[in-house]
Amino acid sequence: MFMKVYTSIARTSIARTSIIRSSIRRSSTDSFWRNALHSGVRPLSCQKQLPSRQEHLHALTRTEFDVLIIGGGAAGCGCALDAAARGLKTALVEAADFASGYTSKSSKVIDGGPTALQNSIQSLDVAQLNLLRQAMKERAVMLKIAPHLNRPMPMLMPIYSGLNMPICWLGCKLYDMFAGSANIKGSHFLSKEATLDEFPLLRSKGLRGSVVYYDGQHDDARMCLALAITAAQQGATVVNHVEVIELIKQDGCCRSAGMRDVLTGKEFYVNSRMVINATGALTDLVRQMDDCKVQPIAAPSCTTMVSLPSYFGSPRYGLVSGNGSYNPSLVMLPWENHTLLGILNSDCEELTKEPAPTQAQVDCLLSQARKYLEENVELGNHHMRSAWMGIRPDVHWPYEHKYQKPTRPLQDYLVEVSDNNMITMAGGRWSTYRLMAAKAVDVAMECCPLEPEKPESNTSNLLLDGAHGWHGLLPVELMQCYDIQSDVAQHLADAYGSNAHHLLAESTPGSRRRLHCNFPYIEAEVQYAVRHEYACTVVDVLARRLRVAFVDAVATLHMLPRVLHIMSRMKDWSEHDQKLQLLLIQKFLCREMGLGSLVQPRSNVKRKQSVSSSEVDGPLRTPKAPRQLKTRQYSGLMAQPAYVEEPPIELPKKSVLSKSTSPSQQLSYRQRKQQLKRKRIQQQKQQHMCASNEVVLLPKKPVQQAIIRHKVCMTAKIKATPTPPSLPSPNASPTPLPTPLPTLLPPLTPSPKADSVGIKPTCRNNTTLRSQWRNLLIC
Ligand SMILES: Cc1cc2nc3c(=O)[nH]c(=O)nc-3n(C[C@H](O)[C@H](O)[C@H](O)COP(=O)(O)OP(=O)(O)OC[C@H]3O[C@@H](n4cnc5c(N)ncnc54)[C@H](O)[C@@H]3O)c2cc1C
Structure with a gap:
């Protein structure tokens, strides 16, 4: 009976596939077939149609x-x-x-780890050594059978004590030797400067350099x-x-x-x-x-994990804390354009199906992490995008x-x-x-x-689903075939492997829209998850097919209405079903991802007043610290930075165009104003698409933002400078800054944006001080 169902499905799938192909061919706007023809690419993978959940249920009982x-x-x-x-x-x-x-809810690392090796050597545990060797071999197998989901991950171990340096280095070399042919790449030493280039926020005081060894990373779900x-x-x-x-x-x-x-x-x-x-x-x-x-x-033992904005870590390297005693307790990993931070907490007292991280655990994690960050880098609850607790199933x-x-x-x-x-x-x-x-x-x-x-x-x-036909240039192929952006192509290639072709070939240009302007997730993924990946609820899609719930709980809320709409249409959900789905996702986000208790919507975070906004995206360590836009090692495509904010459109102030301007200038001003208005409406529409009106949290209007920032700067200036030095007029050409800088300089407080980047208002050197001062003058 089951076999019959299976073969008949396979036949229908072939019929459906040919319909999709012919409809695509008819579409003159889609460059897909033209490109495919030229490049010789066969984009529609011959993916075997799987039985549906209902058919599996039938088979279960029979x-x-x-x-x-x-x-x-x-x-x-x-x-x-x-x-x-x-x-x-x-x-x-x-x-x-x-x-x-x-x-x-794991740390997404496929480990071996030199520490495990060190522990086994210390305790002379031969069985443990064998297990470690096996784990290393398994890591190589995982990289082979699902290359799109697993990747090599260089792990950096910062070293603060001269004595630890040779020990760590030797440990890593032993680890390489022990892994033998299963080793990903040889460990190596990084100088202090190179370490700080990779991790600009890492504490520099006493840093001697770092040792880098290679582990694996994957998308666990x-x-x-x-x-x-x-x-x-x-x-x-x-x-x-x-x-x-x-x-x-x-x-x-x-x-x-x-x-x-x-x-x-x-x-x-x-x-x-x-x-x-x-x-x-x-x-x-x-x-x-x-x-x-x-x-x-x-x-069981508990581990608390939080997701932070990407600038806290490195886009390419993971970090394992050495802690002086060479016992890793803290990990920091790049994942989905964010930084994951985790720590092994303690034995787990209570086993539940939906464990929730507590404030005490998160405080402990953040305070441990602060030890590895520069003193003037702020890391607080308001930087967290998501927080969850994992339980290791030890026995x-x-x-x-x-x-x-x-x-x-x-x-x-x-x-x-x-x-x-x-x-x-x-x-x-x-x-x-x-x-x-x-x-x-x-x-x-x-x-x-x-x-x-x-x-x-x-x-x-046995290659896993999506690994057949996967290759390193798949993102480029997807971009050329379907005219999608590089970060979307990269994400689809990483998450779906060669099935990305199937996903995109099934989609319409309309469903290739992003679900959120800051993330590469597209609507077609929701459809694919329901059709081919057994996603039954909104939580299944947002947490385990797209992974956004683990990356950013607030952005998940923004995407929710669109995802719910698509799924409701596909699954024919009634109003009652939709309410139930909303309750489920609310429960998941609030209980398991810390939304509301630990993770606050950005608009609720109280920002301090600012003097300068110069360091919003800018450097912390030195003015020329690199913006970390580096290619991902395994793909060759540029990773997109998370949270790319559109620059606000600032309307020219009317007072700037004095009444004495000529009629022709007045006209051009009006035209320009209309033009800007149109652009602003367009921008608002785009933002509106990202943030639904049902789930509040709409980003502020750009003009409003500009005005608010301007006002904040003004108030800061007025409040902070009781006896300001003579300020140059705004129209005057910039005067050279006095050296040494006046002692009257107001105490510096972080700007709204600077605060969000985690900068404390201390100035490191005269250059930073001077740039802040210049910004104050500009404000
Ligand atoms: C924070 C953290 C970090 C980790 N880091 C690493 C790492 O770096 N490297 C590494 O290799 N491993 C790591 N692990 C371990 C790894 O993630 C786990 O060993 C592995 O995922 C456990 O899988 P499992 O299938 O045993 O358990 P689970 O994933 O918990 O699966 C058990 C499933 O059984 C289901 N279930 C329970 N009762 C029933 C029932 N009555 N009927 C039907 N279904 C039921 C549950 O719903 C659940 O989905 C980490 C784990 C955690 C939590």
């Missing part, structure tokens, strides 16, 4: 599976892919969305989704928003599971010969469903005895078989998901004689 996997995180999806690729009848159910657990989709392509039945509520035993073995479709509330049973529990940090809940007397094994060995106390958590992963033959895979990391999955399937085959087509795991060479 098939007897070899393995049923509970949990759609890294471990569960990896396991589903492994089992399906071996030819086993596989089902996977996920209570919420794929990667909605802690998989999407999209990687997990790619695993789930590839598993479906291999024939697995994968369903999100279906929760296991009961496990049923037959002949003393766990043989079927009671489930509830969370979206409809419908309950049903699924039969399977083996059940695998891959529920991460919540593993004990399912273990206790199987055997209520079983001792808990979860030993203890299962207790042998009821009263036995657990020892320290396992660094390794665990595959446990219960008395009822249920397999639990727990612990582990992103860097070991494939090994863990292969082991769990091997154990399942041992426990219940299953007969796969291929007895061995073969996922190390």
Whole structure:
């Protein structure tokens, strides 16, 4: 029955594809086919049409599976892919969305890390060393099977003590040797100047230089989704928003599971010969469903992560704090044109499905980060764009005895078989998901004689969805074929790989509009997520398909009405459904992303008055510190800076054009004014598109902004200078600045924009002081 559905879908997909092609060919405005013809590119990828969620649900109830996997995180999806690729009848159910657990809340690093090596050497732990070597190999495999989602990440370790320098350097070299052929690139030393060029805000006092080693970085949620989709392509039945509520035993073995479709509330049973529990940090809940007397094994630890504007970090390098003792506790990583900041907090006291970061945790994180930033750099709550808490699913060995106390958590992963033959895979990391999955399937085959087509795991060479036909010049190809901007092309190539062609070929020029002017996300992605990526709710789209909720919670609100509109049309949602979706996203943003409590909408942030706005985008360390617009290593395209503010249009003041001006000049003034008005309306319209009128937070009108800034400067000037030095008239040519500068200079306070960049009002040297003074005069 299932096979029939599958083949008929494949046929319809071919028919639909040809319709799309012919409609595109007819469109004379689209340069797509012309370019494609010239470049010889075949943009529409032959992506296999997957069964819909509804069809997967049908298959769930009607098939007897070899393995049923509970949990759609890294471990569960990896396991589903492994089992399906071996030819086993596989089902996977996920209570919420794929990667909605802690998989999407990781630090996005595929680590090895020299610290792990150092720890294993210190404790002479051979097993740990082996695991580390395996993790390094796995990192290389991940870079190979999904090159669009994984990339090399140079990690910089700043060194403040001369003694630490040779130790760190040696550690990194040992790390390179240990990785062997799986090493991404050799570690190297960076001088103090080069380090500060990469991280302009890094504390310079006492800095000796830094050591750089190479790790991997990935988009965790999209990687997990790619695993789930590839598993479906291999024939697995994968369903999100279906929760296991009961496990049923037959002949003393766990043989079927009671489930509830969370979206409809419908309950049903699924039969399977083996059940695998891959529920991460919540593993004990399912273990206790199987055997209520079983001792808990979860030993989770919390990590708080926040997203900051990109200028706090480097666009190319991650930063790992050395802390003098060479123990990394703080990481700072570039991600989606923002900087992610994270710290390992503590053991987790309470396990919840929706953990929320607390103010105390965020304060601790920010205060740690401040230690690595220049003294005059401000880093506060108002710089945060999003904040979340992740729980690492560490485990203890299962207790042998009821009263036995657990020892320290396992660094390794665990595959446990219960008395009822249920397999639990727990612990582990992103860097070991494939090994863990292969082991769990091997154990399942041992426990219940299953007969796969291929007895061995073969996922190390299996390219994931989007990796077929991916190449480094894909963004350029997309730009040439579809006439899209470079940052959009780069984002689509990174997130969808070769499927970006499919996404864009299906879209209309209208749906290639941005959802927010500061982000490269486009409307067609929402349609693609619903059609091809099993996105069921607005949260699925905004948090795990587009990732904007993790990057900027406020911008997510701006995009929400448009996304809701598109999804409502596609899914035929009633008004009640739409309200429910709004409630869900509100709950997600407020509880899990700290919106309102930790992350404030920008308009609510009280800004201090300013004297100077010269350092808005400008340098902090020296006036000529580089604006960090560098090409991304793996792509060759220019990364776009986040938050590109359109310069406000300033209307010329009428007083400047005195009444004595000639009639012809008056006319040109009126014309110019009209022209500017039209331009301003156009700009407002654009901004309005980005920020919906339903969700407030509209950016201020540019003219208003200009006037306000002007007023702020004026008041600052009046308040701050009780006895101002004689100011030159605005029309006068700029007079050379007096040296030494007058002591009457008012105390400097940060400007609204300068504040947002995180500058404290201390002046570092005369040059900065002078430029601030000049701005004061201009104001
Ligand atoms: C902050 C942080 C940083 C990390 N950093 C790194 C790193 O640098 N490198 C690295 O390699 N790893 C890292 N990790 C670890 C890595 O992210 C995790 O090991 C991995 O994602 C865990 O995946 P999982 O599938 O085991 O668990 P989860 O992702 O939590 O998945 C479990 C899933 O099971 C589902 N579920 C639960 N109960 C049920 C039920 N009854 N029915 C159906 N479904 C159910 C949940 O909804 C959930 O989606 C980090 C983790 C965190 C939190």
